[in-house]
Amino acid sequence: MTTATYKNSFLKEVEANVEDGHMVKMCMQCGVCAGSCPLGPHWQHSPQKLFMMIRAGKREEVLTSDSMWMCTSCYNCIVRCPRKLPITHIMHGLAHYAHRLNLAPAKQPTRAIAKLFWDNLVKTGRVNELKFSLAMYFKDGFGQGVKNSMAMQGVGLGLVKAGRLSPMEILGGHKCQDQNGIQKIVAKAREIEDKRRGLA
Amino acid sequence: MTKKQYAFYPGCTQQKGASGSNFTTSIQLMNEKLGIQLNEIPDWNCCGASIGYGEGGELPRLAINARNLALAEQHLPGQDMVSGCPACWLSSRETVERLHEFGSLMAETNEALKEAGLAFKGTVKARHMVEVLIEDVGFEAMKAPVVKSLEGLKIAGYVGCQTNRPFGIAGESFENPMYLDHMIETVGAEAVKYDQKVTCCGGALAFSEPDKAQNQIRQIVESAYDHGAELIVTPCQLCQANVEIYQSEINKKHGTKLAMPVVYYSQLMTVAYGGSAKEAGLNGQLIRAEKLEGFANK
Numbered sequence: 001m002t003t004a005t006y007k008n009s010f011l012k013e014v015e016a017n018v019e020d021g022h023m024v025k026m027c028m029q030c031g032v033c034a035g036s037c038p039l040g041p042h043w044q045h046s047p048q049k050l051f052m053m054i055r056a057g058k059r060e061e062v063l064t065s066d067s068m069w070m071c072t073s074c075y076n077c078i079v080r081c082p083r084k085l086p087i088t089h090i091m092h093g094l095a096h097y098a099h100r101l102n103l104a105p106a107k108q109p110t111r112a113i114a115k116l117f118w119d120n121l122v123k124t125g126r127v128n129e130l131k132f133s134l135a136m137y138f139k140d141g142f143g144q145g146v147k148n149s150m151a152m153q154g155v156g157l158g159l160v161k162a163g164r165l166s167p168m169e170i171l172g173g174h175k176c177q178d179q180n181g182i183q184k185i186v187a188k189a190r191e192i193e194d195k196r197r198g199l200a
Numbered sequence: 201m202t203k204k205q206y207a208f209y210p211g212c213t214q215q216k217g218a219s220g221s222n223f224t225t226s227i228q229l230m231n232e233k234l235g236i237q238l239n240e241i242p243d244w245n246c247c248g249a250s251i252g253y254g255e256g257g258e259l260p261r262l263a264i265n266a267r268n269l270a271l272a273e274q275h276l277p278g279q280d281m282v283s284g285c286p287a288c289w290l291s292s293r294e295t296v297e298r299l300h301e302f303g304s305l306m307a308e309t310n311e312a313l314k315e316a317g318l319a320f321k322g323t324v325k326a327r328h329m330v331e332v333l334i335e336d337v338g339f340e341a342m343k344a345p346v347v348k349s350l351e352g353l354k355i356a357g358y359v360g361c362q363t364n365r366p367f368g369i370a371g372e373s374f375e376n377p378m379y380l381d382h383m384i385e386t387v388g389a390e391a392v393k394y395d396q397k398v399t400c401c402g403g404a405l406a407f408s409e410p411d412k413a414q415n416q417i418r419q420i421v422e423s424a425y426d427h428g429a430e431l432i433v434t435p436c437q438l439c440q441a442n443v444e445i446y447q448s449e450i451n452k453k454h455g456t457k458l459a460m461p462v463v464y465y466s467q468l469m470t471v472a473y474g475g476s477a478k479e480a481g482l483n484g485q486l487i488r489a490e491k492l493e494g495f496a497n498k
């Protein structure tokens with residue numbers, strides 16, 4: 001007897017390369033994740049849809065999707081999933097994989113801040129909130145940066161006044177002593193993971 | 201009294217001059233009264249928060265968290281690692297669980313840590329400050345130091361996401377956790393019932409997708425108002441920041457008049473334990489918690 005099968009090469013790719021990707025095939029398409037997501041109305045493809053698209057071999061559409069970048073990491077989908085799929089982790093994994101393959105939408109704002117945030121933390125071992133905020137405001141150029149900064153001026157000054165944003169952070173601010181060690185750990189971890197995932 | 205000792209992982213937001221620095225202020229007197237001693241982990245680093253996955257991926261994220269755990273094991277042996285920040289806690293606890301579950305990830309992580317002369321043995325437990333209060337101190341003992349009952353104060357206990365999911369406080373429901381309400385009642389205040397107690401504040405998307413996150417924040421604040429709350433109380437640094445800071449932006453865009461103070465549970469407890477407004481970090485609010493300041497100044 002012959003039966004129609006999924007075009008499963010993309011599923012295999014996801015299983016091998018995406019964080020917790022091996023769990024994708026466990027999805028039973030109930031839609032609880034889609035209904036539980038706080039950003040639900042803004043997903044072009046809900047997690048449920050993405051899982052089916054993966055199984056249907058829609059590589060291009062999945063990896064170029066804006067959808068997984070809508071994840072706020074609230075973990076509602078994880079705790080409610082009847083099959084206990086680690087959906088948040090899979091969304092993070094898909095986003096990261098699409099980002100590393102440079103297939104994720106270039107102007108996706110959460111993709112952009114995710115990179116800024118990680119670069120900020122790897123530099124000194126700790127996040128510099130002031131430098132991170134400024135980098136974020138200025139990510140679309142100087143003119144837009146000035147506009148963004150002006151628009152958020154009230155919030156910024158309020159935080160400075162409340163002692164929760166230190167202008168001195170611009171000079172370097174909080175940092176780890178063993179920055180070199182941290183950078184070496186991160187570089188090595190990435191090297192191992194890239195090798196394992198065929199990204200190297 | 202013999203103090204309970206913990207390896208403290210403050211996290212980036214709780215440093216001096218950072219967005220959650222008033223939390224750090226507010227836990228001093230609270231911990232003093234409850235016999236808790238926090239010993240800061242030397243040279244701890246950022247956990248990657250909930251947005252680190254985008255660029256960092258899986259193993260680099262696990263490795264930077266394992267660095268903190270390894271440092272705790274090395275410098276503060278036998279002590280549980282405690283964080284006040286849900287993102288720090290979630291990242292460290294997830295790291296512990298994953299590395300224990302997958303031996304290959306443990307080996308790879310240790311290979312990376314070796315670059316800085318470190319090794320994670322897997323002996324340390326990652327816990328949240330609230331877990332310590334509930335499990336190691338208990339509600340009765342939390343009540344003992346109360347000298348000023350916050351009677352009459354109506355509070356919306358806003359648990360949010362990451363202190364509640366995916367791990368949560370043992371024995372609590374993900375949909376309707378009650379521990380924060382109990383903590384509010386422990387200090388004599390009234391915990392109002394409202395429908396947004398575990399709604400996501402938008403997390404890191406408050407930066408990247410402000411309109412979408414502010415829609416979440418608006419629902420949370422409006423629901424607290426609708427149910428008669430005078431104050432929102434949260435255990436989460438990002439919830440506190442997002443829900444307090446962006447009310448003015450929402451007002452600007454939508455002509456609303458939101459001005460709901462958002463404080464930490466530790467600020468309530470410090471005031472109830474006789475601390476001043478300054479000791480409770482209440483000078484660190486963008487929206488002043490005047491009613492709570494009133495109790496502090498009584």
